[in-house]
Amino acid sequence: MAVLGELERAVMEALWAAGGPRTAKQVQQALPDRALATTTVLTVLTRLQRKGFVARERDGRAHRYRAVATREQHLAELMRDALDGAPDRGAVLASFLGGMAADEQEAVRRLLRRRAK
Amino acid sequence: MTTISIALLVLGIALAGPGSRLLASARWPGRDPVGALVLWQAVGLASGLSLLGAGVTYGLSPLAGSLLPAVEAFWHNTLALRPWAGLRGPHLAVLAATAVLGGRLVGVLLAATVRTLLARRRHRHMIDVLTTPWPDRPGARVLDHPLPVAYCLPGLRSRVVVSTGALDQLDRDQLDAVLAHERAHLAERHDLVVLPFVAWGTALPWSAGVRRSQFAVASLIEMRADDRARSECGAAELAAAVRTVEGGAARTPITFAAAAASRIARLEAADPPMPRAARFAVRLAALALVAVPTAVLMLGLWPLA
Numbered sequence: 001m002a003v004l005g006e007l008e009r010a011v012m013e014a015l016w017a018a019g020g021p022r023t024a025k026q027v028q029q030a031l032p033d034r035a036l037a038t039t040t041v042l043t044v045l046t047r048l049q050r051k052g053f054v055a056r057e058r059d060g061r062a063h064r065y066r067a068v069a070t071r072e073q074h075l076a077e078l079m080r081d082a083l084d085g086a087p088d089r090g091a092v093l094a095s096f097l098g099g100m101a102a103d104e105q106e107a108v109r110r111l112l113r114r115r116a117k
Numbered sequence: 118m119t120t121i122s123i124a125l126l127v128l129g130i131a132l133a134g135p136g137s138r139l140l141a142s143a144r145w146p147g148r149d150p151v152g153a154l155v156l157w158q159a160v161g162l163a164s165g166l167s168l169l170g171a172g173v174t175y176g177l178s179p180l181a182g183s184l185l186p187a188v189e190a191f192w193h194n195t196l197a198l199r200p201w202a203g204l205r206g207p208h209l210a211v212l213a214a215t216a217v218l219g220g221r222l223v224g225v226l227l228a229a230t231v232r233t234l235l236a237r238r239r240h241r242h243m244i245d246v247l248t249t250p251w252p253d254r255p256g257a258r259v260l261d262h263p264l265p266v267a268y269c270l271p272g273l274r275s276r277v278v279v280s281t282g283a284l285d286q287l288d289r290d291q292l293d294a295v296l297a298h299e300r301a302h303l304a305e306r307h308d309l310v311v312l313p314f315v316a317w318g319t320a321l322p323w324s325a326g327v328r329r330s331q332f333a334v335a336s337l338i339e340m341r342a343d344d345r346a347r348s349e350c351g352a353a354e355l356a357a358a359v360r361t362v363e364g365g366a367a368r369t370p371i372t373f374a375a376a377a378a379s380r381i382a383r384l385e386a387a388d389p390p391m392p393r394a395a396r397f398a399v400r401l402a403a404l405a406l407v408a409v410p411t412a413v414l415m416l417g418l419w420p421l422a
Contacts, residue, residue: 005245006250008245008246009245009246009247009249012246048246051242052239052242053242053246071247074243074246074247075247075260075262077243078240078243078244078247078260079262079264079266081236081240081243082266082268082278093268093269093270093271093299093302093307093308093311093338
C-alpha cells in the first residue's frame with residue numbers, strides 16, 4: 001500500500017515534468033526506477049485516473065495520459081483545504097498555520113473559484 | 118401532558134440560550150477541557166431532546182392522557198393512513214414542525230458526515246501525491262511549501278503533514294511538540310467530537326447557542342491536544358512553536374491569530390488542573406443534564422395516579 005502510494009507520487013512527478021500527454025511506456029521510461037513493468041505503471045495510472053489526477057485520451061492504438069492540473073494548482077487546493085479546515089469545519093484539523101497574508105489567501109481562493117467555473 | 122411539554126420547552130430554551138451563554142463565558146474550561154467538552158455534548162443533547170420531546174408531547178396530547186398510549190394511537194392512525202385523525206390546528210402544526218426539525222437535524226448530520234468523508238478522501242489523495250514521507254519521524258509527511266503549516270487529516274487512514282516552511286522555522290523540540298499535538302487530535306478522534314457541532318451549525322445557522330457551542334468546542338479540542346503535547350514535550354516548546362508558526366497576527370486569518378494568542382497565554386499561565394472533586398462534579402452535571410429531560414419524558418409515558 002505504502003509502496004503503491006510512492007509509485008503514484010513518482011508517476012505524477014513524471015507526468016508533471018513531461019508537461020503533456022504520455023503513454024504508459026513513456027512514463028515508465030521517465031521513472032527513476034527503470035526496472036518497473038509497464039503493466040505496473042498502467043495500474044498506477046488507472047488508480048490516478050480514478051482519483052481524478054490523470055485523464056486518459058486515445059491516440060491511435062495507444063492511450064495517452066496527462067495530468068489534470070499542475071502541481072501548483074493541487075498545492076493551492078491542498079493549502080486552501082488546510083486554511084479553511086479549522087476551526088469550524090470537520091475535514092482537516094489545522095492547529096499550526098500561519099505566514100499567509102489575508103490578501104494572499106484571497107488570491108488563492110479567487111484562483112480556485114475561477115478554476116471551479 | 119401539556120404541563121410536561123411546557124416544562125420540556127422551558128428546559129430546552131434555557132439550555133440553548135442562557136445555559137450555553139453561561140458555559141461559553143466560564144473560565145474553568147481551560148483547566149478541564151475534557152470535562153467542558155463532555156458538558157457541551159450534554160447541553161446539546163439535552164436541549165435537543167427537550168425541544169423535540171416538548172413538540173411531540175404537545176402535538177400528541179389530544180390523543181391520550183399520557184405519552185405512551187398517545188404514541189400508540191398515533192401509530193394506529195398512521196397505519197390507517199390518517200395520521201392527523203384526532204389532531205387539530207396548533208397540535209398538528211407543532212407536530213409537523215417537530216418532525217421537520219428532527220428530520221433536518223438527522224439529515225444534516227448524515228449529509229455532513231458524508232461530505233466530510235468525501236472531502237477527507239480527496240484531501241488524503243492529494244497529500245499522498247504531493248508529500249514525501251519524513252524519514253526522521255515515522256508517520257509524518259513533508260509538504261514542500263514555504264508557508265509554515267502543520268496539520269492532521271483525521272480518519273481511519275490519518276495523515277500528519279508538516280510543511281518545509283515549518284521545518285525551516287522550528288527547532289527539533291518544537292517540532293516534537295507540534296507532532297505530539299497533532300497525534301493527540303488523531304488518537305482521541307477530535308474530528309468526531311467536532312462533527313455534530315459543525316453539522317448542527319449548518320442546520321441551525323441562526324441559533325446563537327449552536328454558534329457558541331461550535332466555537333467553544335473548536336477551541337477546547339485545541340486545549341486538550343495542547344495538554345497532551347505539553348505533558349510529553351513541555352509547555353515552553355509548544356508555546357514557542359505556536360508563536361513561530363503563527364508568525365504575527367497581521368499575517369494570519371483572524372480566527373487563527375486569536376486562537377493562537379489565547380493558546381500561548383494558556384500555555385504560559387499554566388493554571389493547575391481543576392481539583393478531582395470539581396472534575397467529578399462537572400461530569401456528574403453532564404449526566405444530570407441528559408437525565409432530566411429523559412426523566413420528564415418518562416413521567417409522561419404513563420398516566421399519573
